[in-house]
Amino acid sequence: MRKIQVQGMHHITLMGADRQTSIDFWEGVLGMPFVFEQPNLDNPGDSHLYFDPGDGRLITIFTNENRPGDRHRTATDPGCVHHLAFNVSHASFSQAEARLKARGIHYFGPKDRGFMDSLYFKDPLGMLIELACYKFEPPFGCSHADVMIEAHRIRTGRGDDHIEEVHLADAIEALVERRQQSLSDDRSARNPF
Incomplete structure (x- = not known):
């Protein structure tokens, strides 16, 4: 028996509501460029939006104009996603609270995690989002x-x-x-x- 060796995250796909809510949040709040769109090839009633989180990989969202949004916290049952964490620089992290406040977005933190600082808030559909800022830079050639x-x-x-x-x-x-x-x-x- 042998492993299937992965080499990084290719993409994460989330269920969204309408198209504009997704664009407004992922690009308009988190600054992820909207890089690609096509129909969901498994469900032509949905659109499939692609965003670059900053490392050239992808966050994708299935959207549907007839699917209402729900701002309640997403499920945290076993097997469910608890939160998504995105790396930000210290400069961006130091501005995050003020920028969330300016939009009226409730957040908690910052939290000292020993190796990083964290700030948490929910996306428009109740997914918990973490902004994570490492407290260190790895030496050259190390991750x-x-x-x-x-x-x-x-x-x-x-x-x-x-x-x-x-x-x-x-x-x-x-x-x-x-x-x-x-x-x-x-x-x-x-x-x-």
């Missing part, structure tokens, strides 16, 4: 996941309950030491003063 797994190993090795910035800083240092060569025989911390 955020590389830093996270290294920080996890450091945290659990020390018996710490949850991730903190010290785990991230130590993980970044460890990754740099492993991945980047040095002419020095001793790369330990020193005080030149």
